[in-house]
Amino acid sequence: xxxxxxxxxxxxxxxxxxxxxxxxxxxxxxxxxxxxxxxxxxxxxxxxxxxxxxxxxxxxxxxxxxxxxxxxxxxxxxxxxxxxxxxxxxxxxxxxxxxxxxxxxxxxxxxxxxxxxxxxxxxxxxxxxxxxxxxxxxxxxxxxxxxxxxxxxxxxxxxxxxxxxxxxxxxxxxxxxxxxxxxxxxxxxxxxxxxxxxxxxxxxxxxxxxxxxxxxxxxxxxxxxxxxxxxxxxxxxxxxxxxxxxxxxxxxxxxxxxxxxxxxxxxxxxxxxxxxxxxxxxxxxxxxxxxxxxxxxxxxxxxxxxxxxxxxxxxxxxxxxxxxxxxxxxxxxxxxxxxxxxxxx
Amino acid sequence: xxxxxxxxxxxxxxxxxxxxxxxxxxxxxxxxxxxxxxxxxxxxxxxxxxxxxxxxxxxxxxxxxxxxxxxxxxxxxxxxxxxxxxxxxxxxxxxxxxxxxxxxxxxxxxxxxxxxxxxxxxxxxxxxxxxxxxxxxxxxxxxxxxxxxxxxxxxxxxxxxxxxxxxxxxxxxxxxxxxxxxxxxxxxxxxxxxxxxxxxxxxxxxxxxxxxxxxxxxxxxxxxxxxxxxxxxxxxxxxxxxxxxxxxxxxxxxxxxxxxxxxxxxxxxxxxxxxxxxxxxxxxxxxxxxxxxxxxxxxxx
Numbered sequence: 001x002x003x004x005x006x007x008x009x010x011x012x013x014x015x016x017x018x019x020x021x022x023x024x025x026x027x028x029x030x031x032x033x034x035x036x037x038x039x040x041x042x043x044x045x046x047x048x049x050x051x052x053x054x055x056x057x058x059x060x061x062x063x064x065x066x067x068x069x070x071x072x073x074x075x076x077x078x079x080x081x082x083x084x085x086x087x088x089x090x091x092x093x094x095x096x097x098x099x100x101x102x103x104x105x106x107x108x109x110x111x112x113x114x115x116x117x118x119x120x121x122x123x124x125x126x127x128x129x130x131x132x133x134x135x136x137x138x139x140x141x142x143x144x145x146x147x148x149x150x151x152x153x154x155x156x157x158x159x160x161x162x163x164x165x166x167x168x169x170x171x172x173x174x175x176x177x178x179x180x181x182x183x184x185x186x187x188x189x190x191x192x193x194x195x196x197x198x199x200x201x202x203x204x205x206x207x208x209x210x211x212x213x214x215x216x217x218x219x220x221x222x223x224x225x226x227x228x229x230x231x232x233x234x235x236x237x238x239x240x241x242x243x244x245x246x247x248x249x250x251x252x253x254x255x256x257x258x259x260x261x262x263x264x265x266x267x268x269x270x271x272x273x274x275x276x277x278x279x280x281x282x283x284x285x286x287x288x289x290x291x292x293x294x295x296x297x298x299x300x301x302x303x304x305x306x307x308x309x310x311x312x313x314x315x316x317x318x319x320x321x322x323x324x325x326x327x328x329x330x331x332x333x334x335x336x337x338x339x340x341x342x343x344x345x
Numbered sequence: 346x347x348x349x350x351x352x353x354x355x356x357x358x359x360x361x362x363x364x365x366x367x368x369x370x371x372x373x374x375x376x377x378x379x380x381x382x383x384x385x386x387x388x389x390x391x392x393x394x395x396x397x398x399x400x401x402x403x404x405x406x407x408x409x410x411x412x413x414x415x416x417x418x419x420x421x422x423x424x425x426x427x428x429x430x431x432x433x434x435x436x437x438x439x440x441x442x443x444x445x446x447x448x449x450x451x452x453x454x455x456x457x458x459x460x461x462x463x464x465x466x467x468x469x470x471x472x473x474x475x476x477x478x479x480x481x482x483x484x485x486x487x488x489x490x491x492x493x494x495x496x497x498x499x500x501x502x503x504x505x506x507x508x509x510x511x512x513x514x515x516x517x518x519x520x521x522x523x524x525x526x527x528x529x530x531x532x533x534x535x536x537x538x539x540x541x542x543x544x545x546x547x548x549x550x551x552x553x554x555x556x557x558x559x560x561x562x563x564x565x566x567x568x569x570x571x572x573x574x575x576x577x578x579x580x581x582x583x584x585x586x587x588x589x590x591x592x593x594x595x596x597x598x599x600x601x602x603x604x605x606x607x608x609x610x611x612x613x614x615x616x617x618x619x620x621x622x623x624x625x626x627x628x629x630x631x632x633x634x635x636x637x638x639x640x641x642x643x644x645x646x
Contacts, residue, residue: 052543072546079547085540089562098558102549147548 001061003028003187004155009058011044018044020211021058026204029185033198036208037234045208046159046191050079063154073102078148078186079157083164084140086132092119092143093128099151118150122180137165141173145180156188162197177201195235199223207231228344229273238275239317243342245272251342256313260290266342273345280339281319283308283327288336296331310335389622396615405611414616424600428624431597434511434586435579438518442526442575445519447568450530451560465531468524476521480588483520487513487589509591517589518579525578526571533567534560562640569636573629580625597621 002025011019019041026032034042047053049060051072060067067075087095096115100106106114112128119127122142127135135143141161148156158177162170178201181188192198198205199219207215207222209230215222226232229240243251249267251274252259260274285291294312301307306325310317312335319335327333396414401407418424453464471479486492487507494504507513537560545555583598597617605614 050543050547052546071551072543073549073551077547079544081540081544083538083540085538085544087541087544087559098545098550099548102554151548 001064002026003030003063004189005059005061006049007059007061009045009048009060010056011041011048011053012056017211019048019055022206022208022211022213024206024213024216026187026189028187030203031181031188031190031201033190033192033202033205034208035192035195035198035205035235037193039210040208041211042191042193042208043159046079046157046189049155049189050077050157051075076103076151076153077155077157078151078153079159080144080148080161082160084144084161086140086143086147088132090132091128092124092130092132092135095132095143096146096150099147103151114150115146118146121149121183122146138169138173141165141169142176145177149180149184149186153186156186158188158190158192160192160194163192163194174200199235205235207235209234225341226275226343229275232275232343237278237318239278239281239315240343241274241276241315243272243274253313253315256315258292258313260337260340263341269342269344271342271344273343274340275343276317276337276340278307278318278320280337281310281317282336282338283310283319283321283333285334285336290338291334291336294333294335296327296329296333299325299328301325392615393619395612396619398612400610400612405609414613415620417613418616418620427595427600428597428620430595431580431621432624432628434515434518434596435576437515438522438579439572439576441515441519442523443568443572446523446526446571447530447564449523450527450564450567451534453527453531454534468527471520472524476584477588479521480517480585483513483517483589484508508589511590511594514586514590514594517585518582521585522575522578525574526568529567529571529574530564531567533564537563565636565640569633573632576629576632577625580621 004024004026006022006024008021008023009019010017010021022041022045024032034045036042044053048055049062049067051067051070051074055068058068062075062077087098090098093112093115096118097111100111100114115128116125119125122145124139124142124146127139127143132140132143144161161177162173165173174197177190181201190198190201199222202219204217205215205219205222206213207230214228215226215231222231222235226235226238229238232238232240242254244254245251245262246259249262249264250259251262253274254272292312294310294317297309297311297316299306299308301324302320305320305322308319308321308327310319310333317335395406397410397412399407399409399411399413418428449464449468453461453468456464484491488494489504489506489508491507493507498504541559541563542555545559546552550558581598582596583602586594586596587599587602597620601614601617601621604610604617608614
């Protein structure tokens with residue numbers, strides 16, 4: 001059995017089903033993200049695992065022990081909250097030692113040693129006597145990590161811990177979380193609506209949509225083979241075109257006479273929706289197949305890349321190109337569809 | 346042109362004018378400070394001053410220095426008993442306001458929005474009705490021939506002394522001052538972020554430990570404020586003990602009123618006031634220091 005084994009987890013509030021029969025296996029040391037928009041059930045799932053929500057049905061086994069029925073304090077899990085939930089009336093030491101006082105029977109000296117050790121790991125050496133309110137956002141974030149890591153939990157749970165931070169700090173903390181996990185290898189579940197965090201941090205990503213498990217796979221697999229329109233759109237951007245499948249292994253755009261050769265893997269797909277990633281569309285290619293003419297409809301400079309909307313036949317396609325804008329509205333260009341695939345609508 | 350504009354705004358915002366800076370900062374404080382000085386501090390100082398002079402039946406104050414009022418208050422067993430009665434009454438009323446008010450404040454802070462509104466309305470409602478009106482309502486209920494005793498007499502054939510004793514004074518004062526504990530407790534519990542108790546549970550604290558170490562500790566400033574209000578007001582209460590109590594339910598406040606208004610003995614009344622103020626301040630300070638040192642409130646409040 002996997003280290004974490006969740007079977008048919010279900011939570012309903014009256015007629016509203018928040019989590020609908022989701023099953024999930026996590027190997028020891030794995031970092032798994034639960035990715036979904038708000039209302040997808042990801043927080044309910046995390047709270048069920050942590051013991052703050054009683055699931056309607058299902059089982060949650062961690063390290064061989066059934067968790068359902070155990071109060072939160074008897075599950076050896078560390079939870080990092082969205083708003084950190086540090087205790088404002090306690091020093092850094094008392095925040096970090098809080099769990100040690102309840103979970104372990106240590107002398108004051110042993111406790112001091114453990115706290116000093118973990119503060120070293122999160123790069124806050126000597127911060128014991130600091131006041132929580134006088135710490136920067138990043139330092140508070142690290143105290144929140146230290147407070148759960150010091151207990152050496154079986155399972156580490158993150159509830160969107162970076163969503164309240166500004167962009168720069170978010171990037172930095174994301175790297176620190178990744179780094180900590182690489183060093184300590186604690187099995188982790190990370191709840192987020194941010195696909196970038198999910199893709200960069202995780203070994204595997206669970207995509208939830210309206211309480212249902214849509215996909216559970218490594219990030220690259222999810223990105224390269226989204227399988228459904230929801231995933232193709234939620235994990236990265238996509239252009240969608242309705243197509244009809246031809247006899248000779250081609251797909252034809254519904255409103256145009258544009259035809260593209262179909263991938264072999266898509267031959268049996270029971271669908272007529274084509275997705276094309278913006279980065280898989282090249283403007284004015286030097287040569288090659290699958291080139292069509294179009295007109296630039298809009299240009300947005302995003303810094304390192306420029307985003308264009310280009311009309312090809314009756315459809316508008318979003319595409320990105322490195323560097324500053326090279327084309328302006330109204331320009332005639334050619335576009336090449338380098339890669340694409342079929343997804344379920 | 347641009348230079349002229351920046352020069353102008355520079356002048357407008359960085360006036361190096363110390364007198365007007367000083368005025369900007371302190372002018373708004375002048376009227377309330379003047380009010381407090383004229384109508385509070387000076388009268389108190391005057392009262393303390395006259396408490397050191399003899400009473401005269403003809404001129405009220407005869408300007409002969411004496412310590413007799415303080416000797417009488419501090420050494421006469423009657424007056425000692427009166428001070429002790431007032432302190433004991435205040436401690437009991439404060440304690441019951443905490444015991445009843447804290448759970449109510451906790452309930453209001455943690456219940457559903459609809460129940461919270463109803464409960465807050467119920468707590469506020471007595472504050473809308475004047476103390477005297479409310480107390481006369483109780484008299485109608487509790488009197489020897491009042492509503493409760495009439496029912497008791499008819500059904501069970503006996504009556505209870507519900508009015509004119511220390512019990513009725515205590516119940517009355519709790520009723521009057523309970524909202525003063527409930528409201529600050531409610532507001533300080535409501536300010537605690539929702540995630541702190543779950544965080545404590547996640548770190549191994551059970552429900553009771555999480556409540557004590559997080560909710561209770563963080564609500565202490567509210568509880569402290571509320572109990573100090575109740576204690577100080579009970580120490581100085583006059584109307585409720587007067588209307589609900591008997592002859593022996595004499596508080597320091599009633600003594601001041603009797604001496605100053607009925608007896609016209611202003612020096613003695615002033616001495617009682619001085620002793621009462623010092624006692625109240627000292628007890629509040631001891632309580633405050635205890636909570637601060639034992640609970641570590643001051644660091645974050």
